Amino acid sequence: MMPVLTIALDAMGGDIGPPIILSGAIKALQHYSNLHIIACGDATTINQITQELSSDIASRITVHHCQDEITMQDKPSFVLRHKKDASMRRAIELVKDSRADACVSAGNTGALFALASFILKTLPGIDRPALITSLPTQATQPVWLLDLGANVSHDAETLFQNAVMGAVLVQHLTNNMRPRIALLNVGEENNKGNAQVKLANDLIAQTDSLNYIGYVEGTDIFTGKADVIVTDGFTGNIALKTSEGIAKFLFNEIQHTSQSSWLHKLFSMVALPLFRRLLKKMKADQYNGASLIGLQGIVIKSHGNASANAVFHAIEQAIQEVEQQVPTKIKTTIEHILLE
Amino acid sequence: MMPVLTIALDAMGGDIGPPIILSGAIKALQHYSNLHIIACGDATTINQITQELSSDIASRITVHHCQDEITMQDKPSFVLRHKKDASMRRAIELVKDSRADACVSAGNTGALFALASFILKTLPGIDRPALITSLPTQATQPVWLLDLGANVSHDAETLFQNAVMGAVLVQHLTNNMRPRIALLNVGEENNKGNAQVKLANDLIAQTDSLNYIGYVEGTDIFTGKADVIVTDGFTGNIALKTSEGIAKFLFNEIQHTSQSSWLHKLFSMVALPLFRRLLKKMKADQYNGASLIGLQGIVIKSHGNASANAVFHAIEQAIQEVEQQVPTKIKTTIEHILLE
Numbered sequence: 263m264m265p266v267l268t269i270a271l272d273a274m275g276g277d278i279g280p281p282i283i284l285s286g287a288i289k290a291l292q293h294y295s296n297l298h299i300i301a302c303g304d305a306t307t308i309n310q311i312t313q314e315l316s317s318d319i320a321s322r323i324t325v326h327h328c329q330d331e332i333t334m335q336d337k338p339s340f341v342l343r344h345k346k347d348a349s350m351r352r353a354i355e356l357v358k359d360s361r362a363d364a365c366v367s368a369g370n371t372g373a374l375f376a377l378a379s380f381i382l383k384t385l386p387g388i389d390r391p392a393l394i395t396s397l398p399t400q401a402t403q404p405v406w407l408l409d410l411g412a413n414v415s416h417d418a419e420t421l422f423q424n425a426v427m428g429a430v431l432v433q434h435l436t437n438n439m440r441p442r443i444a445l446l447n448v449g450e451e452n453n454k455g456n457a458q459v460k461l462a463n464d465l466i467a468q469t470d471s472l473n474y475i476g477y478v479e480g481t482d483i484f485t486g487k488a489d490v491i492v493t494d495g496f497t498g499n500i501a502l503k504t505s506e507g508i509a510k511f512l513f514n515e516i517q518h519t520s521q522s523s524w525l526h527k528l529f530s531m532v533a534l535p536l537f538r539r540l541l542k543k544m545k546a547d548q549y550n551g552a553s554l555i556g557l558q559g560i561v562i563k564s565h566g567n568a569s570a571n572a573v574f575h576a577i578e579q580a581i582q583e584v585e586q587q588v589p590t591k592i593k594t595t596i597e598h599i600l601l602e
Numbered sequence: 603m604m605p606v607l608t609i610a611l612d613a614m615g616g617d618i619g620p621p622i623i624l625s626g627a628i629k630a631l632q633h634y635s636n637l638h639i640i641a642c643g644d645a646t647t648i649n650q651i652t653q654e655l656s657s658d659i660a661s662r663i664t665v666h667h668c669q670d671e672i673t674m675q676d677k678p679s680f681v682l683r684h685k686k687d688a689s690m691r692r693a694i695e696l697v698k699d700s701r702a703d704a705c706v707s708a709g710n711t712g713a714l715f716a717l718a719s720f721i722l723k724t725l726p727g728i729d730r731p732a733l734i735t736s737l738p739t740q741a742t743q744p745v746w747l748l749d750l751g752a753n754v755s756h757d758a759e760t761l762f763q764n765a766v767m768g769a770v771l772v773q774h775l776t777n778n779m780r781p782r783i784a785l786l787n788v789g790e791e792n793n794k795g796n797a798q799v800k801l802a803n804d805l806i807a808q809t810d811s812l813n814y815i816g817y818v819e820g821t822d823i824f825t826g827k828a829d830v831i832v833t834d835g836f837t838g839n840i841a842l843k844t845s846e847g848i849a850k851f852l853f854n855e856i857q858h859t860s861q862s863s864w865l866h867k868l869f870s871m872v873a874l875p876l877f878r879r880l881l882k883k884m885k886a887d888q889y890n891g892a893s894l895i896g897l898q899g900i901v902i903k904s905h906g907n908a909s910a911n912a913v914f915h916a917i918e919q920a921i922q923e924v925e926q927q928v929p930t931k932i933k934t935t936i937e938h939i940l941l942e
Contacts, residue, residue: 372794398851411788448751448839451675451677479843480847481846483844497840499820504820504844507822510824
C-alpha cells in the first residue's frame, strides 16, 4: 500500500475562487487514492462545495478554517504583518509543522514568496528561493526556466544557486540525470554579458557535477537546446511574459486577417482552434505548476488565473516533488558542491 | 531643390555580403534623388557590383576603399586595436569628420557599439549609447523598445537616459509629441522590481517633460499600451530574442500539425504563407533599422542576417534621423531636463 501523502491547499488564493480550486483538488483525490488534502480557507464556503462528494473523497479532505485570505493586490510586507490567519499562510505553516508534505496555492506570488521564505526558511547554502516551470520546445522534451520572478537580484551567486537547484529538480522530476544546463545571455560568445553573468558562467563551469553547456540566447529557449535555462528573476519574468504577449499578438493578427476573405474565413475555421490549443500550451505556467524551490519544504504555485485542471497539475507536481524528496536532494547536492 | 544628404555605408559588414548590402543602397538611391552614398569596403568588390549602374545612380556612389573588414566573430577590443582600416570604422570616421551625415552598417553589433562610442563619443549627459527599434503591436502604431543590448548595465541612471533618448527619437520620427513612456518591470504595482528599476521609476516620474505612464510587463509590449518601452540592454535583448524564438516555435508547431490530416493540409496551404508574413513582421529588427542613439552622430544598424530591403529601410531611417537632427534634439532635451 502506498503511504499517505498530504497536501495543504490554499483554497482561497487567486482570482479563480474556491469552487475551481476545489474541483482541481477533487480531481487529484480521484486520481491518487493515497492523497489527503487539507483545504485551508473559509469553512462554510469549503463545506458547501464538498458536501455532495462521495464518502471516499470526502473522507480524504480535511477543512482547516481560516478567517483571512490574501488578495492579489496585498503587498507582501502587509501580508507578513497583518494576515496571520490567511489561508495561504496556514497552508505553509502546515508544511512547516510536518502536518502536510507540500503546499499548493494559486494566490499572490509575491505574498507566497515572502510567507514561504519567512516560515519555511531557505535550505543551507541557498540565499533566496526561485520559481521554476517547464515550457514546451520544438524537441520532444520541455525546457525548465528559472527564476521567473521570485528573486529580482542579479548577482552571480544567485544565478549559480539557480543552476544547482534547477539541475536537481529536473534530474528528479524527469529522470534525466545529466540535464544540460545553460545560462541565458545576450550572446553565446565568452565576452558577452554583464559582470554578474560572466562570473556566474565561471562558477557554473567550475562545478563538475553540473552538465553545463554555456550561454544560450532568447531565441534558443524554445528550441530544446538546453534542459534547464538559468537567469535572474527579473529577466526570467520578462522573457516568460513577453512570450505570452507575442503569442497573444500573433493570435489576434491571425484572427484579424481571417475576417477579410472566404479563404481566410476557411482558414480561421481550422487555424483558430489549433492556435488556441497552441496558445494554451504556450501559457505553460497556467497549465503546469511552478515550483518555489530552495526552501525547507515544497511549495507549488498554480497560476492565479487558471483552471481546475491547472490546480490538478500543480497538485500532481507537488506529489512528484514529495515522492522525489526534492528539498533533501537540493540540500545534499549543495553540500556536495561546496566540498568540491 | 533638396539639400544633398550623404550616408556612409559599411558595404562589407554582416553575413549577407556586399552584393545584398549594395542592392539595398541602390534601391535607396533610386528612391531619394538627393541621396549620396559613400560605400566603404573593398574597391574591387564594390566596383564589380556597381559598374553596370545607370550614370545617375553611379554618380551618387563614391567608393571609399578599405583593406579590412570586421567579422561577426571579432571581439570589440580586438577590433578597436587592430582593425584600423575596417569598412565599419571608416564609415563611422566619415560621420566624425562631417563627410557623411550618418552611417549604416549590417555588421557585428558589439564592434559597431565599441567603434561608434570611441570615435563619435556620447552626447553630453549620456553615459553610453542605446540600441532602439520599433516592433509591431495590436494597435495601429508600433512600440519602440530600448535598450536592445548595446549597454548591459542595469543602473537607474542608464534607464533614465534611455527614457529621455527614446522619447526624443519617437517624437521626431513619428510626429507624436507626447509619446507614452513606460518602464519594463515584473509587475505594475509600485512595490515590484529591483532597486535600480524603482529608482529609475522615481527619476522618470519626476521629469515633467516626459509623458510617463509607469510600469508595464512583458505581456504589454505588443498591446500598444505604450509608445516607448524602456529597459536595460540585457533584459531588452532577451525580450526581443525570446519573441523571435517563440514566433519560430509557433510556426514550426503549425507546420508540424498541418501534416497530419487533409483538414490540416488545407490549413497549411492558407496558414503557412500568412504565418510566414507574420513572422517577418515580428522579426522587426530584420526589417527596420535599429538606431544606436546617444552619440554625437547618427549610426543605424541593419540586421546582420537581413535582406536588401532591410538595408534600404535602415538607410531610410538614417535619412529621417538626419532630417530631424535627432542627436541635436537629444542634446537639447537632456540640457533642458538637467535644468528642470
